[in-house]
Amino acid sequence: MKTHQYTKIIAVTCVAALASCASKPETKRMPVSASIRPDSSATGRLFKEVNEYRQSKGKSEVERHAGLDRLAQEHCEYLRQHRGEFSLQGKNVSHIGFDGRTAIARERYQMFNISENVAAATRPGSNFSPVIVALWKGSKEHNKNMLDDWTHSGIGVVVDSDGMVFSTQLFSTVSYSQLARRERFTRH
Secondary structure: OHHHHHHHHHHHHHHHHHHHHOOOOOOOOOOOOOOOOOOHHHHHHHHHHHHHHHHHOOOOOOEEOHHHHHHHHHHHHHHHHOOOOOOEOOEOOOOOOHHHHHHHHHHHHOEEEEEEEEEEEOOOOOOOHHHHHHHHHOOHHHHHHHHOOOOEEEEEEEEOOOOOEEEEEEEEEEOHHHHHHHHHHHHO
């Protein structure tokens, strides 16, 4: 009996020792196109420019939201990849996929009343933030989006290899009632 028990202990110890020697699975990195150059400092400057404009009009600043940033950045990359395939009022931009971005923002981030600004500028130079904000100010709908009562925003910028800049800014408000409801159910 004792021999059988010792055999089990030795077998379990050997299996544990062998498992600890196993190599970790290799992580594969997905390559990013060299022509896509997301610039976090560029998004920061554009975000700051929009908040300064809001403050000049008596509005409070919006808070930057990482999830909305990702959605906006993905849309900018889509605009660059599909450049020339669509035109909104003669401009190389589109709101294609907005319903999907809205659904993700609502489901993942508890956002509601989502709005979107898009812009494309041909070779505006390295300090393009004022150019993009001026384009949005010049559009009644985009200007309204910048000045509405939002709490959060995400922003994306892609500069193509020829200097064309694509910008997307998502505006939203956190649904505190949804957050409170979720907290009530997760506490128990």
